Structures are given as C-alpha cells and as structure tokens.
Amino acid sequence: MPWCPNCKNEYKEGITVCADCGTTLVESLDEGKKPLYFGTEEALTNMADFLEANHIRRPEIRYDETEDLYELYVDGKDLEVSKKALSVYLRQVSGCEEKEEINEIAEDDCKPEKETGCYEDLAKKAEDYRTGANTLLGVGALGLVALIFLNVGIIPISLTGYTKVLINVVMGFLFALFVVLGILSRKTYKQLKKQSVQENDRKQELQEWLEKQVKTETFLQEMNDSSLTQEEAYFKRTDRLKSMLKEYDDTLSENFIEYVIEECYPLLFEQS
Numbered sequence: 001m002p003w004c005p006n007c008k009n010e011y012k013e014g015i016t017v018c019a020d021c022g023t024t025l026v027e028s029l030d031e032g033k034k035p036l037y038f039g040t041e042e043a044l045t046n047m048a049d050f051l052e053a054n055h056i057r058r059p060e061i062r063y064d065e066t067e068d069l070y071e072l073y074v075d076g077k078d079l080e081v082s083k084k085a086l087s088v089y090l091r092q093v094s095g096c097e098e099k100e101e102i103n104e105i106a107e108d109d110c111k112p113e114k115e116t117g118c119y120e121d122l123a124k125k126a127e128d129y130r131t132g133a134n135t136l137l138g139v140g141a142l143g144l145v146a147l148i149f150l151n152v153g154i155i156p157i158s159l160t161g162y163t164k165v166l167i168n169v170v171m172g173f174l175f176a177l178f179v180v181l182g183i184l185s186r187k188t189y190k191q192l193k194k195q196s197v198q199e200n201d202r203k204q205e206l207q208e209w210l211e212k213q214v215k216t217e218t219f220l221q222e223m224n225d226s227s228l229t230q231e232e233a234y235f236k237r238t239d240r241l242k243s244m245l246k247e248y249d250d251t252l253s254e255n256f257i258e259y260v261i262e263e264c265y266p267l268l269f270e271q272s
Contacts, residue, residue: 002027023062033060033073036082044072050089054231056082084235119259122199126192133185140178147172206245207264213244214268237269 002011002025004018016025037044041061048059060073074082147168149155159167213219223237238261245257
C-alpha cells in the first residue's frame with residue numbers, strides 16, 4: 001500500500017499523490033524523502049545547491065503551512081552522506097557559529113557538532129581578556145580622575161547639594177567597579193596566557209604525530225582513491241584523523257580534536 005512520506009498517511013492502491021500535502025506517495029515509509037533542516041527558503045536553497053554540487057540527488061524544499069516554515073528533504077538513502085556534507089557547509093558559511101535562519105529537525109545524532117559550540121583558541125581568548133581588562137582599567141581610572149578634578153574645581157562645572165552627592169556616589173561606584181573588573185580580567189588573562197602556552201605545545205605534539213602517521217604506507221593506501229571528490233576526500237580524511245587521535249589519547253575532547261584537525265589539515269594535505 002502506498003504511503004505519504006510527509007504526512008505518514010496510508011492510501012489505497014492506485015493513488016499516487018497525497019490529498020493533504022500533494023507529495024508523491026512511496027511504497028514504504030523507509031523510502032522517499034527524509035527531513036534534514038528547516039529554516040528560510042533562501043538559506044535552504046543555498047544548502048540544496050551545495051548538496052547537488054556534491055552528488056546528492058534531488059534535494060527538495062517544501063513549505064509546511066501548518067508549522068509555517070520551509071523544510072529541506074533528501075532521499076532516505078542519501079541521508080547520512082547529506083548530514084556530513086551539510087556539516088561542512090555550515091562550518092564554511094557560519095565559521096562554526098549557529099545561524100538563526102538554519103535549524104536542524106533530524107534526530108539528535110544528526111547534529112553537525114556533537115558538543116555545544118566550538119573549541120575556542122585559548123591564545124585568542126586570553127587576548128580578548130587582555131583587551132577588555134585594559135579598556136576597563138583605562139575607563140575606570142580616567143573616570144575617577146575626572147571626578148577628583150570635578151570636586152577640586154579643575155573641571156569648571158558647578159554642582160551643589162544633592163546633585164553633587166548623587167554624581168559622586170553613582171559615578172564613583174561605577175568607575176571603581178570598572179577598575180575592579182579590569183583587575184579581575186587582567187588576572188584571568190594571565191591564567192589563560194599560561195594555559196595557551198600549554199595548549200600550543202599540546203597542539204604541536206599532536207600535529208607532529210599526525211604528520212608521521214599521514215606519511216605511513218597504511219594511511220596513504222587508505223586515502224588513495226582518485227574517484228573521490230574534494231569534499232568526499234575531506235570527509236574520509238577527517239574521519240580517519242579523528243579516530244586516530246581518539247586512539248592516541250582518549251582524554252581529548254571532541255571539540256579539541258576538531259580544532260586540531262582544522263588547524264593541521266591544510267599543512268597535512270597541502271600537496272594532496
């Protein structure tokens with residue numbers, strides 16, 4: 001008996017189109033189109049173009065009137081490779097940041113990122129704290145000096161009574177808070193700076209190890225498939241590198257492994 005892959009309704013033999021949504025019926029719910037993502041029509045159109053360029057057959061965008069949203073569908077047998085292709089696409093277009101117009105509707109294990117967010121380079125994070133600390137300290141110190149100048153008459157603004165007390169209390173507290181936060185941020189910066197040195201040493205160690213493994217005959221034989229597209233070769237290589245790093249050190253987090261691979265991949269395969 002034919003089924004609607006969208007509404008999941010069963011129909012009598014001879015009927016080919018769903019009466020509710022107009023979708024072509026399939027012989028089994030295991031066949032036909034499967035949902036990947038939902039979002040704006042423009043965002044999903046770009047995704048569909050990317051999938052077609054990577055040999056994913058007939059990606060389809062549908063509008064769900066009930067939910068008032070657009071959905072991206074692919075053939076069920078192409079679902080797994082479509083997930084991997086889209087994970088690369090999302091990293092390329094968003095820099096590993098979530099996009100409000102693109103949301104995933106597949107199962108939890110279909111998510112491109114297994115962990116929340118992306119690994120943040122500690123050196124960059126430390127630099128952000130240093131910049132913030134300098135800004136807070138600068139604004140706080142200048143503000144306190146300005147209050148002193150105001151009270152001793154160097155700044156020619158006449159304030160009396162309640163207004164003067166209010167400005168001194170409120171602004172004095174605010175600028176003092178800036179200084180305290182600046183000091184705390186400076187302390188955090190020093191801690192992160194020290195950790196970033198250790199992180200860089202660890203990353204260098206893993207990169208050198210990967211370079212040796214990539215040059216081995218076994219690895220070269222595994223990756224030697226001229227029929228693969230550039231994207232398919234990328235998937236195959238990164239999946240293999242991830243499993244190698246997990247075997248090398250099972251304490252490494254998923255995000256750190258992906259961070260190391262993204263940093264090292266151009267160096268490892270720049271001549272591939």
